[in-house]
Amino acid sequence: MHLNITESSSEPLHRQIYSQIRSLILSGKIGEGEALQSIRKLAKELRVSVITVKKSYETLEAEGLIYARVGKGYFVSGISENSKESMALTDFKSAVSPLIDKAISEGINKSKILETLNKILESK
Amino acid sequence: MDFSFKISGTSLDFSKFKLGPIDLELEKGMAMAYLGRNGAGKTTTLNILAGLMSQDRGEIEVLGYNTKKDHEKWKSQIGFIDSNPKFYYVKPMKHLKFLSSFYPTWSWDLCHRVAKVLRLDLDDKIHQMSKGQKMKLSIAGELAKQPKLLLLDEPMDGLDPIVRDDFAELLFEYMENEEHSLIYSTHIIPEIERMVDKVTLLDNGKIVANEYKEDMIENWRRIDVNITNRMDDKPFIQKQEDKTDFFTITTNNFEECKRHLANLNIGIRDTHYMTIQEIVLIRLR
Numbered sequence: 001m002h003l004n005i006t007e008s009s010s011e012p013l014h015r016q017i018y019s020q021i022r023s024l025i026l027s028g029k030i031g032e033g034e035a036l037q038s039i040r041k042l043a044k045e046l047r048v049s050v051i052t053v054k055k056s057y058e059t060l061e062a063e064g065l066i067y068a069r070v071g072k073g074y075f076v077s078g079i080s081e082n083s084k085e086s087m088a089l090t091d092f093k094s095a096v097s098p099l100i101d102k103a104i105s106e107g108i109n110k111s112k113i114l115e116t117l118n119k120i121l122e123s124k
Numbered sequence: 125m126d127f128s129f130k131i132s133g134t135s136l137d138f139s140k141f142k143l144g145p146i147d148l149e150l151e152k153g154m155a156m157a158y159l160g161r162n163g164a165g166k167t168t169t170l171n172i173l174a175g176l177m178s179q180d181r182g183e184i185e186v187l188g189y190n191t192k193k194d195h196e197k198w199k200s201q202i203g204f205i206d207s208n209p210k211f212y213y214v215k216p217m218k219h220l221k222f223l224s225s226f227y228p229t230w231s232w233d234l235c236h237r238v239a240k241v242l243r244l245d246l247d248d249k250i251h252q253m254s255k256g257q258k259m260k261l262s263i264a265g266e267l268a269k270q271p272k273l274l275l276l277d278e279p280m281d282g283l284d285p286i287v288r289d290d291f292a293e294l295l296f297e298y299m300e301n302e303e304h305s306l307i308y309s310t311h312i313i314p315e316i317e318r319m320v321d322k323v324t325l326l327d328n329g330k331i332v333a334n335e336y337k338e339d340m341i342e343n344w345r346r347i348d349v350n351i352t353n354r355m356d357d358k359p360f361i362q363k364q365e366d367k368t369d370f371f372t373i374t375t376n377n378f379e380e381c382k383r384h385l386a387n388l389n390i391g392i393r394d395t396h397y398m399t400i401q402e403i404v405l406i407r408l409r
Contacts, residue, residue, distance in 0.1 A: 012338075044299070052338060
């Protein structure tokens with residue numbers, strides 16, 4: 001599990017860890033039943049406090065992406081492709097929405113935004 | 125819940141200064157930042173936990189031992205690194221051997237590894253060592269004890285940036301063991317932001333904040349709001365700054381503040397997370 005966290009992000013560290021693991025799960029890079037690193041081990045590896053990793057794991061658990069087994073640690077849940085897609089879509093919306101707000105506030109109209117999005121999509 | 129230490133109703137009177145009464149506890153496996161201005165009482169608290177001073181009033185439990193009843197039993201499980209270490213011999217190895225005889229959990233492997241990581245030469249004479257070298261020797265000795273509770277009082281004093289980073293790495297390693305806890309007092313807050321689980325602020329002998337770090341980070345926020353005049357003061361509004369065409373509000377209760385702004389129909393432009401350093405500065409001012 002390769003995570004890359006930084007203090008120069010506007011997101012706190014526990015959010016960065018959360019969203020990177022979430023993204024690894026949604027993209028299938030870590031699959032159902034796979035064990036996550038223990039909280040203390042990951043904390044040491046990333047040089048963050050135990051509570052930071054714990055908070056990230058608890059948020060992932062509350063969303064049903066991982067589950068805890070007493071004394072064994074955390075494991076990736078079985079998630080249907082449908083719910084993976086809807087979660088990824090939710091992430092996409094919340095990432096894009098402030099960018100659209102910003103563009104509108106800077107005077108770009110909606111059809112121009114749509115046109116730009118289409119151009120980006122065509123290049124993919 | 126297993127506690128590393130538990131301080132209840134504890135006070136200590138000096139002629140010019142009184143510590144407490146304070147109540148403070150730390151769960152096993154946790155790291156606490158113990159912050160405050162000069163003379164707030166941080167070192168006094170750590171000295172009491174280390175058994176170097178005794179409180180006038182109150183009970184203290186360290187690693188399950190009552191510090192007044194179970195004389196000395198807890199002391200062999202405590203490490204204490206401060207910026208003014210004391211040594212018993214001229215030669216580092218002699219000092220370390222003497223120290224090791226009091227600590228059943230002493231590890232020579234760890235001692236030599238720490239010395240190697242910190243590039244400490246154990247053949248130098250202690251009185252010829254620089255301040256930084258002496259700090260390294262102290263760190264090697266205290267970590268080799270494999271203490272269950274590590275007390276740190278400005279432990280990075282005199283260390284260069286590389287050694288600071290190596291020492292931080294050793295502390296992260298130390299905390300990988302769930303039986304270990306530490307309390308860390310410093311004025312250099314960024315040095316401990318990533319490491320600690322809890323943040324405790326001491327002001328004029330009294331605890332004024334004691335929170336889990338991630339709760340602190342989630343609760344405090346700077347919010348840019350669309351107003352041009354100051355808002356009425358509220359307990360959850362810590363600071364208001366006039367930015368000409370908007371205001372920046374600093375809150376210690378983001379959810380309540382958001383509700384309040386929604387009730388007043390005040391639009392939010394942007395919200396910003398804050399660092400522990402920024403929060404502590406506002407809290408102690």
